[in-house]
Amino acid sequence: KPVAATKTVEVDLRTPTGRRKSHLLHRLLALGVPWGVPEEGRGSSGTFRETWRVAWEPELSVRLVERSGYGSTVETAATARLIERGNEASGLAELVGVLEAGLFADLPDAVAPSVRRLADRAATDPDVGRLMDVVVPLANALRYGDVRGTDASALADVFDGIVVRVLAGLVPACASLDDDAAARMVERLTAVQTALAMLDHDARRTAYPAVLAQLADRHAMRHGLICGRATRLLHDAGTWDTGDVERRLSQALSAGTPPNVGASFVEGFLAGSGTVLVHDADLLGVVDRWLSSLTIDSFDIVVALLRRTFGAFEPAERRQIMTLLIGGGMQRPSGFGADVDPARAHDVLVTVRHLLGIPIAEIAEVLDEQVVSA
Secondary structure (H helix, E strand, C coil): CCCCCCEEEEEECCCHHHHHHHHHHHHHHHHCCCCEEEECCCCCCCCCEEEEEECCCHHHHHHHHHHHHHCCCHHHHHHHHHHHHHHHCCCHHHHHHHHHHHHHCCCHHHHHHHHHHHHHHHHHCCCHHHHHHCHHHHHHHHHHCCCCCCCCCCHHHHHHHHHHHHHHHHHHHCCCCCHHHHHHHHHHHHHHHHHHHHHCCHHHCCHHHHHHHHHCCHHHCCCHHHHHHHHHHHHHCCCCCHHHHHHHHHHHCCCCCCHHHHHHHHHHHHCCCCHHHHHCHHHHHHHHHHHHHCCHHHHHHHHHHHHHHHHCCCHHHHHHHHHHHCCCCCCCCCCCCCCCCHHHHHHHHHHHHHHHCCCCCCHHHHHHHHHHHC
């Protein structure tokens, strides 16, 4: 009910009633009538649940009357308003925002022209960075369109076209970057890998790793941040094994490399997480030997970069790395036992079936079969 008291409403997108509630609130948002405001709750935009903070303020009634010029129903008015916003959009990011609003509000008549305009803009935009910025929101729309009961299939061709253009222009776009531009590009490289993994896109297996391998090449004289992050992404994706990464680290941190370049490489490789050093003693040894080999003057040059890099690690990660460096070793779990505990395995199966919505029946038979096969 439209009441002034603020309350939190959780909407289950798997039910027809929940989807209708979500569509109504999103359509009102598209009209500029924020009866509900999305919030972080038990779910997010990428799950089956939405959390809204709902409150009907008196001025919203006036605003709704003002918006009636766009149409006689909420659906037609929201469609007309989004089409208008799409026509006025000056950049790709703004256009993608309009497109997302149309998808979440289930307004196909507003989505279709936005998709066409996005395809036209993306085909002529020479800025690879701007194209990379829209890859993640488009991947979200494609990945979660089915969850919301919307048809996002029209975006697939547009997404594929943008990915092709990004891959073709990424290597030249990473040349001759200053520190600030390199830092922004590092975030974009990670975002593109995340988007491709989210959709299990074909480019994540061959095309994107091939581009990252070019970016990781030290001889191309690219910024150390770019080389380090490209190496880390290849490591995380499993494209390069530990030996490949160690050789690349050794090259970047060799005596012939200027200390500030090596420090930038370390920052790009380790930024955000030190887990790779905790679990890979060989890589930790490479970094440790490089750091120990620095002269006093060289250390003074790189200490600020290194402090920023290692200072961003979680306290537990820093403690674990220090324990390894002082030779104390780490307590590692001994692994799984050879036997199966039927009682605990039964509880696990019950929980998993609850999560998946599968009837809890014949679990004992299933468990017996799994124990026998094990």
